Amino acid sequence: AQSVTQLGSHVSVSEGALVLLRCNYSSSVPPYLFWYVQYPNQGLQLLLKYTSAATLVKGINGFEAEFKKSETSFHLTKPSAHMSDAAEYFCAVSLTGTASKLTFGTGTRLQVML
Amino acid sequence: EAGVTQFPSHSVIEKGQTVTLRCDPISGHDNLYWYRRVMGKEIKFLLHFVKESKQDESGMPNNRFLAERTGGTYSTLKVQPAELEDSGVYFCASSQGITGTSGGYNEQFFGPGTRLTVL
Numbered sequence: 001a002q003s004v005t006q007l008g009s010h011v012s013v014s015e016g017a018l019v020l021l022r023c024n025y026s027s028s029v030p031p032y033l034f035w036y037v038q039y040p041n042q043g044l045q046l047l048l049k050y051t052s053a054a055t056l057v058k059g060i061n062g063f064e065a066e067f068k069k070s071e072t073s074f075h076l077t078k079p080s081a082h083m084s085d086a087a088e089y090f091c092a093v094s095l096t097g098t099a100s101k102l103t104f105g106t107g108t109r110l111q112v113m114l
Numbered sequence: 115e116a117g118v119t120q121f122p123s124h125s126v127i128e129k130g131q132t133v134t135l136r137c138d139p140i141s142g143h144d145n146l147y148w149y150r151r152v153m154g155k156e157i158k159f160l161l162h163f164v165k166e167s168k169q170d171e172s173g174m175p176n177n178r179f180l181a182e183r184t185g186g187t188y189s190t191l192k193v194q195p196a197e198l199e200d201s202g203v204y205f206c207a208s209s210q211g212i213t214g215t216s217g218g219y220n221e222q223f224f225g226p227g228t229r230l231t232v233l
Contacts, residue, residue, distance in 0.1 A: 042226055
């Protein structure tokens with residue numbers, strides 16, 4: 001079984017500030033980990049994924065995440081927030097990569113202030 | 115290339131009525147998934163089709179929910195009769211089959227969702 005915990009349902013940052021969205025996972029086997037983003041009135045879009053290769057994963061729009069097995073974490077970061085980053089972000093885990101259901105966290109809504 | 119599409123985008127029905135949601139996956143994608151997000155909670159898996167076969171339906175809440183994927187193309191999710199707790203956003207996602215793997219992972223592409231409100 002697997003589960004995901006996202007700390008903070010809402011995060012506010014100033015434009016240009018560091019973005020840090022937290023995700024901790026629980027998995028009985030080495031996991032595949034993902035961050036998805038949902039902009040208003042759109043579907044979920046894959047930001048980045050960890051599939052047991054490099055522990056530091058770079059994604060789209062300047063986001064990156066680091067897989068830390070000892071901490072069972074996969075936090076999402078971006079050095080400098082932009083207004084266009086305002087959206088809801090979801091961390092997810094799956095047991096395999098080929099065809100497996102995703103288990104999501106509750107989501108974190110990111111607000112970016114001027 | 116068209117993405118995953120879902121219809122309708124919104125549906126408001128009364129308790130006891132029937133609603134059918136439709137999902138059109140990306141052409142050629144064998145895997146089709148249904149997920150649901152109840153307000154304020156996590157997105158939860160409902161079921162997974164491989165072509166026209168149900169691979170995993172462990173997330174289906176109860177027998178009021180019926181999913182079909184005739185011919186292995188589009189899928190429908192019927193709720194009959196609808197209850198208040200069925201309200202939420204229903205997402206569909208699709209991914210390639212095993213032969214389409216890339217780096218050991220088949221990305222799931224999500225549709226925009228159907229917002230269902232049961233009054």
